[in-house]
Amino acid sequence: MLQPKPNAPTDSEVHYLRAGSLEGLTGDNALRKMWASPMERANYCVRRGDLIVAEGGDVGRSAFVPEVPDDTIIQNSLHRVRPRSGDIRFLKYALNAVYTSGWLDVLCNKATFGHLTREKLSALSISWPSDNQQRAIADYLDAETARIDALIEKKRRMIELLEERRTLILEELCAEAGMTLPKKLDPSEFDSLASPVGWRVMRLSQALKQLTNGYVGPTRDILQLDGVPYIQSLHIKRGRIDFNRRPYYVSREWHLARPRIALRPNDVLIVQTGDIGQVALVPEAIGEASCHALLIARVNQDVVTGPYLAAYLQSYLGYHSLLRMATGALHPHLESSIRDVRIVAPPVENQESFVLEIKRRQGLLDLTADKLAQQIELLTEHRQALITAAVTGQVEVPGKLGHKPYPL
Numbered sequence: 001m002l003q004p005k006p007n008a009p010t011d012s013e014v015h016y017l018r019a020g021s022l023e024g025l026t027g028d029n030a031l032r033k034m035w036a037s038p039m040e041r042a043n044y045c046v047r048r049g050d051l052i053v054a055e056g057g058d059v060g061r062s063a064f065v066p067e068v069p070d071d072t073i074i075q076n077s078l079h080r081v082r083p084r085s086g087d088i089r090f091l092k093y094a095l096n097a098v099y100t101s102g103w104l105d106v107l108c109n110k111a112t113f114g115h116l117t118r119e120k121l122s123a124l125s126i127s128w129p130s131d132n133q134q135r136a137i138a139d140y141l142d143a144e145t146a147r148i149d150a151l152i153e154k155k156r157r158m159i160e161l162l163e164e165r166r167t168l169i170l171e172e173l174c175a176e177a178g179m180t181l182p183k184k185l186d187p188s189e190f191d192s193l194a195s196p197v198g199w200r201v202m203r204l205s206q207a208l209k210q211l212t213n214g215y216v217g218p219t220r221d222i223l224q225l226d227g228v229p230y231i232q233s234l235h236i237k238r239g240r241i242d243f244n245r246r247p248y249y250v251s252r253e254w255h256l257a258r259p260r261i262a263l264r265p266n267d268v269l270i271v272q273t274g275d276i277g278q279v280a281l282v283p284e285a286i287g288e289a290s291c292h293a294l295l296i297a298r299v300n301q302d303v304v305t306g307p308y309l310a311a312y313l314q315s316y317l318g319y320h321s322l323l324r325m326a327t328g329a330l331h332p333h334l335e336s337s338i339r340d341v342r343i344v345a346p347p348v349e350n351q352e353s354f355v356l357e358i359k360r361r362q363g364l365l366d367l368t369a370d371k372l373a374q375q376i377e378l379l380t381e382h383r384q385a386l387i388t389a390a391v392t393g394q395v396e397v398p399g400k401l402g403h404k405p406y407p408l
Helices: 021-023 036-043 086-099 103-108 118-123 131-167 170-176 185-193 253-257 306-314 317-325 335-342 349-392
Strands: 012-017 030-036 052-053 062-064 076-079 126-128 200-203 210-215 228-229 266-273 280-281 294-299 342-345 405-407
Touching: 021 052, 021 062, 052 086, 062 086, 076 086, 076 118, 086 103, 086 126, 086 131, 086 349, 103 253, 131 170, 131 317, 131 349, 170 306, 170 349, 185 342, 200 253, 210 335, 228 253, 266 306, 294 306, 306 317, 306 349, 317 342
Parallel strands: none
Antiparallel strands: 012 030, 052 062, 052 076, 126 405, 200 342, 210 294, 266 280, 266 294
């Protein structure tokens, strides 16, 4: 159990692994410390290469212990597993096959916060061939899974590159129209641009009728199960409002009492805390809606359209121009200073065609990214099927004979 203070003079402070440690020992999952008795330090110590298995949460997930300090122990959310004999790599693969089989969902009733107790884990039956066979299977799976993992990583990198490419489409279109955008974000770079006829280089404030904040007070007493949609930063995704991700509502009376944060079609919402700089265009069919802790940019349609402004702020240049205005070292956020962000816009009558062409080119990139994502999913399924087949004797592995189920 987590022990925040010493209970006896012989207790000492030690490092410990917890369920989050299965994700790696970085960021929020970095090693922490707690107090432990001499008996606990002896019984629950772990060393590099030990196998740990989640008792709760992501039940049954396993991982090898990385390089850790000598005083490291495990919290009671984990099991430490050491085989009496054989290859611990094989044991990891065998437990992985059980983990992905769905059997633990039944055994532990995961729908109601199930736990893989020591008794349940010890009673699991897994294939347990000879030591030589285990090594042969583990060597085979190490090589095959590494090959599959490398291919998956390449496809993920391709998706990242497509996403980067997606943000550069507006700059390409501007260049095709004779408007070369600056490579640096310094405002002086914009002020010296040579613009084609009808193009404008301006501050964001010159393109807006209004820039205001959504409601920034506590929400505990205003949210309800139904009513007027209440948009938050978690709903802003890839230039759109995905309200179904987790809907929030306020009363119509509360909404009507705050007309300045009532959203209108073609308003541009800008995330000002958290994932700052993300934007979304308010759709035509929005109806009544309010928002929380978002900047609401209402365009001057004689200068710029809402769809064009949203597209510009999603481009590499627009997005990083917003980030440049962030304040606060520990918790960066955006404020009204974004009024000074520079905007480059073609004539208003041409902005719709710009937006349509951006969407067309982005759609082609998205189709490719979707195909890559499907391939990653299939490779992941193949990887798991290969592990299951190898540890249960369904594929030929050099040096492998028959398998018999034995208690863990």
